[in-house]
Amino acid sequence: MIPKIDIKDRARDRIADEISRHCRQVGFFAVTGHGLEQGLINELFAVSRDFFGSEQKEKDAVSLSEFHRGYARVGAEKIDPYGPEDFRETYLMGWESPDEEPLPQRIPFLGPNNWPAGNEYFQQVLLSYYHSVMQVAQFLLECFALTIGQAADFFKNNFKAPLSNLVLAHYPVLENAPRQAMLGCGEHTDYGLITLLLHDGNPGLQVKTRQGQWLSADASADDLIVNVGDMMEFISGGKYISNPHRVEVMRHTPRTSIPFFVQPDYEALIKPVLVPFDEAENTGRWKPRLAGAYLEERIAQSFISDEQKLILALKSVAGPEKRVIKNIAELLKCLSLSQ
Ligand SMILES: O=C(O)CCC(=O)C(=O)O
Numbered sequence: 001m002i003p004k005i006d007i008k009d010r011a012r013d014r015i016a017d018e019i020s021r022h023c024r025q026v027g028f029f030a031v032t033g034h035g036l037e038q039g040l041i042n043e044l045f046a047v048s049r050d051f052f053g054s055e056q057k058e059k060d061a062v063s064l065s066e067f068h069r070g071y072a073r074v075g076a077e078k079i080d081p082y083g084p085e086d087f088r089e090t091y092l093m094g095w096e097s098p099d100e101e102p103l104p105q106r107i108p109f110l111g112p113n114n115w116p117a118g119n120e121y122f123q124q125v126l127l128s129y130y131h132s133v134m135q136v137a138q139f140l141l142e143c144f145a146l147t148i149g150q151a152a153d154f155f156k157n158n159f160k161a162p163l164s165n166l167v168l169a170h171y172p173v174l175e176n177a178p179r180q181a182m183l184g185c186g187e188h189t190d191y192g193l194i195t196l197l198l199h200d201g202n203p204g205l206q207v208k209t210r211q212g213q214w215l216s217a218d219a220s221a222d223d224l225i226v227n228v229g230d231m232m233e234f235i236s237g238g239k240y241i242s243n244p245h246r247v248e249v250m251r252h253t254p255r256t257s258i259p260f261f262v263q264p265d266y267e268a269l270i271k272p273v274l275v276p277f278d279e280a281e282n283t284g285r286w287k288p289r290l291a292g293a294y295l296e297e298r299i300a301q302s303f304i305s306d307e308q309k310l311i312l313a314l315k316s317v318a319g320p321e322k323r324v325i326k327n328i329a330e331l332l333k334c335l336s337l338s339q
């Protein structure tokens, strides 16, 4: 079980104390009293069920767009680039610029959502939840800001055209899967600041501790599961942990979860505000980076082909064999392009 934090009608600094205490050990906690309307949550699960229950060709009609929005089939993603394909299907949407305010320049990931045709209600429910959960996220970010010695509005300016995503994730049943080989979602850390996850109450989410043990992250379906992502770990100088986590493959009952990945503007500069423990690491590991560029790198890794992975691995080898390896890499590239 993960720790629980009640946020209903409580002062930010009290909540901040609890976050600070828990997230040093395990960067996962359950939030009660989040104030999200139960009716809206029920509708969100209902439209997800309908969407994933629709014909494969209807879902494929909204396959991931150039803006990385839309549907990904079972097996399309390997969230752990070196693990098996994830046994889940997903639908992803994000922030849209209001019509009257076009984006000044082309920014990766920002563009129109990829909505299923003729389903206004699906859009309405997802947009309405996106805006509600964003409010809860902003409140939690205010608490997090206090815990790292910053003003409550520390993160606020970096949410003008945010890369935050809402994902519907459906884990179908796979009765006879070889136990080790398959996962609903492979081992990974989340890329952003924090993640706020709704789930239907079916267990499966597991969290890896600093000591390398796997804990079950079960929480009541009424609670939001919140976890620290890589950007928050980085900003906190490693004070908070972005735990690796994974989801088991479903053997009896399908599972639906709805994560909201809180990710700032493309141009947000991610840099540690707390001095990392090991000063020596200040040079490499703690070098500031742009949020958007970091996301591009991580997302590309989860969707690259085996050939591309091999090319990257070969290219990373140094030494006298490098020339031969370079030729092999080029050859592999040609082969993968000609397929
Ligand atoms: O489905 C879940 O419970 C977690 C999914 C997850 O970790 C992710 O999509 O990043």
Ligand SMILES: [Fe+2]
Pocket (backbone or CB within 6 Å): 188, 189, 190, 245
């Ligand atoms: Fe995750």
